[in-house]
């Protein structure tokens with residue numbers, strides 16, 4: 001799926017980046033996938049990382065001494081499965097699973113970050129529906145179509161908003 005649709009990311013996923021996704025998923029087993037007729041049609045990979053902790057600190061959201069934060073690293077939905085809420089479902093499930101994860105120091109994950117470029121309506125929509133706050137924008141590095149990355153943040157202990165609509169079949 002990543003080979004077929006990895007071009008939808010900005011920048012498009014290279015074979016090396018795809019391999020990293022696969023390796024990280026195998027190593028940590030922290031991803032959710034959606035299947036339809038035996039084929040993977042979507043996935044989200046999540047976990048915790050020190051990446052962007054400095055930016056989180058600059059937004060005043062990292063606790064003293066905090067070195068890591070939860071992160072939804074990547075989300076991908078088969079583009080032929082339009083507007084079915086699949087991306088939202090994948091992230092929602094990831095958030096549920098992240099609630100039982102711990103940082104290496106044994107403390108439970110306290111928050112989740114998602115980032116995307118300013119024109120990524122899908123990720124922004126998912127963030128809005130799941131209660132993420134847009135903390136602000138940070139300079140985008142290595143992106144092709146934009147210069148800023150939107151920084152979305154959700155305290156993890158806060159209840160995840162219930163769905164307003166019934167899950168739809170994919």
Ligand SMILES: CC(C)(COP(=O)(O)OP(=O)(O)OC[C@H]1O[C@@H](n2cnc3c(N)ncnc32)[C@H](O)[C@@H]1OP(=O)(O)O)[C@@H](O)C(=O)NCCC(=O)NCCS
Pocket residue numbers: 008009010073074075076077078082083084085086087088089115116120121122123124125126129
């Ligand atoms: C980002 C992505 C995963 C979103 O998945 P999705 O299944 O379209 O998301 P959802 O259907 O759950 O959409 C959630 C909300 O986002 C908004 N949204 C999604 N796509 C939209 C679009 N094209 N235009 C406007 N709003 C959109 C809507 O508000 C939607 O809720 P609604 O359908 O109830 O109105 C998908 O577009 C994708 O795979 N993109 C390519 C890869 C990528 O950019 N990943 C994110 C960076 S890691």
